[in-house]
Amino acid sequence: MRSKTPVSTTWVRLTCCGLEATVERLRVDRQLEEALTHGPDPLHLAVVFGLDPSTAIRYAAAARQLLQAMQEHPREK
Structure with a gap:
């Protein structure tokens, strides 16, 4: 069993x-x-x-806009 430790910056960069x-x-x-x-x-x-x-407010505003756009223009199946 492998230990559950955070990955290193090097691992992320190489991956x-x-x-x-x-x-x-x-x-x-x-x-x-x-x-x-x-x-x-x-x-x-x-x-x-x-x-x-302020960052959380920006992300929430972007999500609100996306949700509104998805409601106004639902994907056709």
Whole structure:
């Protein structure tokens, strides 16, 4: 059984090398996904990710806009 320890910066760099997705893009995507899944609540985002309040407000606003656009233009099946 492997121990559950955080990955190193080197491991992340080598694993993501050459990929279009960067660690920063993955982080932002994860935060936006959380906002879309649990609702655009800046307080929730700030607590879960340790974000500065102004950053949490920006992510919540972006999620709100995406949710509104999805309601106005649902995908056709």
